[in-house]
Amino acid sequence: MNKGIKDHGALAVFLSSMIIFGTIGVFRRYIPVSSGTLAFFRGTLGALFLLAVLIFRKKSIKPKGGKKALILLIVSGALIGFNWILLFESYRYTTVATATLCYYLAPTIVMIASPFILRERMTLKKGVCTALSLIGMVLVSGILRSELSGNGDIKGILFGLGAASFYAAIVMINRFIPQNEPLCSTFIQMTSASVTVLPYVLFAEDITSLPTDALSVILTVLLGIVHTGLAYTLYFASMSKLKAQTVAVFSYADPVTSLFLSVFLLHEEMTLFAFIGAVLIIGSAVFSVMGEQKSSSPN
Numbered sequence: 001m002n003k004g005i006k007d008h009g010a011l012a013v014f015l016s017s018m019i020i021f022g023t024i025g026v027f028r029r030y031i032p033v034s035s036g037t038l039a040f041f042r043g044t045l046g047a048l049f050l051l052a053v054l055i056f057r058k059k060s061i062k063p064k065g066g067k068k069a070l071i072l073l074i075v076s077g078a079l080i081g082f083n084w085i086l087l088f089e090s091y092r093y094t095t096v097a098t099a100t101l102c103y104y105l106a107p108t109i110v111m112i113a114s115p116f117i118l119r120e121r122m123t124l125k126k127g128v129c130t131a132l133s134l135i136g137m138v139l140v141s142g143i144l145r146s147e148l149s150g151n152g153d154i155k156g157i158l159f160g161l162g163a164a165s166f167y168a169a170i171v172m173i174n175r176f177i178p179q180n181e182p183l184c185s186t187f188i189q190m191t192s193a194s195v196t197v198l199p200y201v202l203f204a205e206d207i208t209s210l211p212t213d214a215l216s217v218i219l220t221v222l223l224g225i226v227h228t229g230l231a232y233t234l235y236f237a238s239m240s241k242l243k244a245q246t247v248a249v250f251s252y253a254d255p256v257t258s259l260f261l262s263v264f265l266l267h268e269e270m271t272l273f274a275f276i277g278a279v280l281i282i283g284s285a286v287f288s289v290m291g292e293q294k295s296s297s298p299n
Contacts, residue, residue, distance in 0.1 A: 011238070013238035014247065015250060018250065018252075018254045021231055021254045022253065022254045022261070025091050028092070029096070030215070031220055033216070037205060039088060039193070040194050040198055042223050042227070042228050043190045050190060050229050053233055061188070062184075063180045063188060069178050072173055074188065074189075075173060076174060076177070081193035081194065083163050083167055086162040087159070089156075090102065090160035090163060093156030093159060098274070099159075101160075101255065101259075102156075102163070104285060106167035107285045109164055110168045110172060111126045117172055125288065132280045139280065186236070
């Protein structure tokens, strides 16, 4: 009985982290800064929060696995930074729902690339799920019914697919990193993300256009501390107490939250074809992980 209560408590904490991640697109809508600047602040504030948690819990920030593990964490962190930039750009140019669904093609990209990079066998089940995801993407894009609202929508979709590609690369790189204290690994990745993005922000973006109004500052701080530092802390605190399959399946509370907020809060239109596409993308992704023993971390 006590174990059941603990499991339900861990699941509630885990779902809380997923719901927080699912609100990122809405926050992006109301933060009028460049995507690079926002990615920098998210990484910096998230890293500071995680460092405080590590110090409070008296955990080491030195990863296991030596120099190779450190290099891989730094590289994956750099990819996370540019992944955020592309995702934030996607939110700017298209609906939160479309951007989110493009982004959640990452598992499909991993399934396509894994036979070549990870030497994993492409099973019939994974092949069917891949095909369904791609069909879902076609429906979501609106290409078949000429539903694209111009260059903005096309840019948003391309940015979303770019973010998904980076996410897939991060997942595959993480397969080669030795098991570490999750918060330690994430702290290194967040630090690497902010350090990597900073030169891009300084040389490619207008740093004089930082928001000065109170709402934008508050939302940016919340994105860094709540949506990054706190959400990752809740995620890792609960993940170790749940089965890998439970983690994998319930991770899709993130895109489902984004879809609901897109339609009911932001009043963004979702056509019947887009809805069917969403079901195909999320459903095939969930089905593909059924029976898997490994879980992936959020982004």
